[in-house]
Amino acid sequence: MISKKTQSPPIKLAELRRRCREASLSEQELTDYFLADEEHSKPFAPALKFNEALVDVGRARPSPEAISRLYAEATRAQAPLPKKPRQLTQTLRKAARTRLLAEGDSWFNLPDYIYPRTAIDFLGSDYDFNVSNIALWGDELEAMVRAKQYRQPLRSGLFGHFLFSGGGNDVLGSIPTYVKPRKAGDTDPAHAADYIKATFSQKISQMMGFYRTLANDARDATGGRVVLYVHGYANAIPKKGGHYLGDPLDALGFDPVDHAPLCRAIVARMVELFNIALQSFAQGTAHVVYNDMRPVMTERDWHRDEIHPNESGAKKIAKVFSEAVRANTPIA
Template sequence: MDAPPVPDDIELEKRSDSLVFEVKRSDGTVVTEAEYQALRHPYPPFQSPTASTDPELEARLARPYKICAEGDSWVNILWPISKVRGFNESFVDIIESDRRCFVNNIGWPGDEFSDIVAKEQYKGSIQSGIFGFFILSGGGNDFLGGRSLARFVKPFSAGGGASDPWAYIRKDNLKVIFAEVAAGYQRIIDNVQAWSRNTEILLHGYDHAIPRPGGPWMGTPFSALGYNVDDPVAAAIIHVVVDEFYDLLSDFDRRERKVHLINARGCCAGHWHDELHPDKSAAIKLARKYLAKMDELAPVA
């Protein structure tokens, strides 16, 4: 995939209190999402994309699978800018390399789920009516690490040394967190269905991430709560919470005719770039699952 036309001095810096990134220049100034998108996509935002006079864009728009992607760093890790930090392509980047696909990736690794819900940056794209698929990735910042862990994980000493991971979880707090996330998903789904009745919505619930000693995403927050991160109970807590998130998303899959849940669990087994992000092999596996679902929903002759 061709590199986006962006300056060489842009890099990612993890925000210390959450799971998202800040995008900065070498002089320390922050690059806003709007600035980056203007650099990466020299054509105007999608208002009337079919009216484009850009031959390259017109050719891409002629591809059968037109996809709008919105979400967190699982959707857009700003590759190849992020290559200097060792990151590889996201699964959406892999999908975009498929010659059947045109992708408008408006995801941003600096967005928390509340940002995605509130900003509604997908509105113009979806209202254009050309996108048959909407990929949404979000919610992990609310339960997978950073300051979010302290909202529902008890200090290790409060678990009583139990082997059951639920003994270390404040269930009522987790229920509140997931209710907030579910409300955000419902709002986004309702919007997409109101703005484009034919758009299929594709969700995923991440994978069973494994905390690492000293890891900035989960390892350090677990240590602050008194856990030995090498103790299997830390990974077990993340495992059951990820499964709970899949149960939440499965409700949308069952209730909403145009909503489809992609099961990413197992794609990253042995193939994590870090505590939270897939390596390239895992991204390819996940992209293939999405492409298979698109083939199922809209077969291309």
């Protein structure tokens, strides 16, 4: 007989906040007290909400952003200091591994236990890397480059490899801004490029300006000793009723089912333009390595929300980064 999982006990919001600060919630408590909030989610910024059947919020009405920050705090527990000789040996062994710094959006960090693990999770668990991840879902390219939270860890001298993920919201989340309405009767995927506004190229150019600033920051913080790894996302698949791709395309007259080839071609073209620009930037900038994720991501490698890799996709992306880092690591 299979035992039924016991539900976590009800909790008051003040107590939940305290437990989050202490990072003392179990996996079951995290999944019981927090739920995905699809209504308030944005591309690359999944929102969370409280399970009010268990969380007594009283008169408080925290914003989805505040709830996400609380969840991030709860799942960023610091590893305890080693107390036994064996633990000390394991810690020293980990410190001796190749160190990676990761900064970025939800392709590098999603709410644990609610969403699939990311490539950064697998780089730390399946490959011999010591990963410090400062990425957070919802962070956008411009904001990350202006905040420069990566600069201090880079200045520590501990990292020779810096993985960055940014711009997904500007590309996969920008269909309402940069795609023209469908022409009556047109279902030809060969016309995909005609539906992308000229202003999208201007947006791409602006994004490359932020990437150049990022590369300069990394160079200045490390004296040119760090390698920056960038990627251009992949050809996501619009779905009927999809919150991020399918619905915006449907609103413009592109039915994700009836006009599936054209819908996919439009998304693929927008992703292609970003990848072309990012590859050109990397080729013209010292110590920058471009990674193309499109060849490794298949239709089966996407999470149900359209724009994030599932765990099979994340493993493939981790392998690409692992191989790139190995290729740029001096042999001792």
